[in-house]
Amino acid sequence: MVQPLIVVVILNTNRCADTLECLASLRQSSYPNVRTIVLDNHSTDGSVEAIQSAYPTVQIIRLTENQGYAGNNNVGIAAAIDQGAEWVFVLNEDTILHRDCLTFLTNVGEGSERIGIVGPMVYHHDEPQVIQSAGGQLNRYWNGSHYGQNEPDQGQFAYPRQVQWISGCGILVHRAVVEQVGMLDPRFFYYWEETEWCVRASKAGWQIVHVPQAKLWHKGVQVNYRPKPSVTYYATRNRLLMMAKHHAPTIAWVQAWTQLLRTLTSWSIKPKWRAMHEHRNAMWRGLVDFLYGRWGQMPS
Numbered sequence: 001m002v003q004p005l006i007v008v009v010i011l012n013t014n015r016c017a018d019t020l021e022c023l024a025s026l027r028q029s030s031y032p033n034v035r036t037i038v039l040d041n042h043s044t045d046g047s048v049e050a051i052q053s054a055y056p057t058v059q060i061i062r063l064t065e066n067q068g069y070a071g072n073n074n075v076g077i078a079a080a081i082d083q084g085a086e087w088v089f090v091l092n093e094d095t096i097l098h099r100d101c102l103t104f105l106t107n108v109g110e111g112s113e114r115i116g117i118v119g120p121m122v123y124h125h126d127e128p129q130v131i132q133s134a135g136g137q138l139n140r141y142w143n144g145s146h147y148g149q150n151e152p153d154q155g156q157f158a159y160p161r162q163v164q165w166i167s168g169c170g171i172l173v174h175r176a177v178v179e180q181v182g183m184l185d186p187r188f189f190y191y192w193e194e195t196e197w198c199v200r201a202s203k204a205g206w207q208i209v210h211v212p213q214a215k216l217w218h219k220g221v222q223v224n225y226r227p228k229p230s231v232t233y234y235a236t237r238n239r240l241l242m243m244a245k246h247h248a249p250t251i252a253w254v255q256a257w258t259q260l261l262r263t264l265t266s267w268s269i270k271p272k273w274r275a276m277h278e279h280r281n282a283m284w285r286g287l288v289d290f291l292y293g294r295w296g297q298m299p300s
Helices: 016-027 047-054 068-082 101-109 175-181 193-203 229-245 250-269 271-291
Strands: 006-012 034-040 059-062 087-092 095-097 115-124 131-133 136-138 144-146 170-174 207-218
Touching: 006 016, 006 068, 016 034, 016 047, 016 095, 034 047, 034 068, 047 059, 059 068, 068 087, 068 175, 087 095, 087 101, 087 175, 101 115, 101 170, 101 207, 115 175, 115 193, 131 144, 136 193, 170 175, 170 193, 175 193, 193 207, 193 229, 229 250, 229 271, 250 271
Parallel strands: 006 034, 006 087, 034 059, 115 207
Antiparallel strands: 087 170, 095 207, 115 131, 115 170, 136 144
16 A cells, blocks of 8 residues: 655754754654655755755755745645645654654554644654653643643653644644645744744634654754743734734733733843843834734844
């Protein structure tokens, strides 16, 4: 029996070594029907030439403009659908896959016609037995969090189960989901876009499933990860954008505004938070840009 075609979409921006290592892990995949597209975002580190030399069967699409994680990956998602992909695997370039990752994901995804999005167990690359994400949840206040984050894997997530969203570092989406609900919303640019995609799919009746047997290691976030001010900007603006887009309840809006105003005040007047002034400014900019409907890349 012919296995469904998976097209892997990898976005690369001057991360030649990481992308080559990711492609090396994909080459070892036990899943037999895979194609790979690398989207190159104006790299100047020789990425295109190195990838072409090492992996001549990998398709490279040179992006003409930077539309962020969301808009850039949409170029690859559209190309994958045009090529007949049954599943599109949007994958960060700084990830390493277990050889059976795609096999486990697809076996679960193909097990029910209502499963539209599946995701792997994501581990910290520098602490390979520590969980980074076992799927995501949204609480009643629409705060997002990862199940199992920074916990040692002791088998606490033993079986595939439904979750509310999948980490965007590795997310497998059925073509029918894309055809029904569309691609990533480019307004988000970066951050919260995969969560919103999953929420949109779930509202359309699709199941979102985490598959712990499918393993992936992600370099980009560590246990002691400290985000940059730009992350504070996108996290602020895009959470509010998602809440507005999906008509979050009043209690979530009250909590969000209370939390934002309290944090802005603390970061402004309390001496112990003097080091957070850049984050304060980024949060304020994100809040203002949400109110004025300014999307896309954070202004410099």
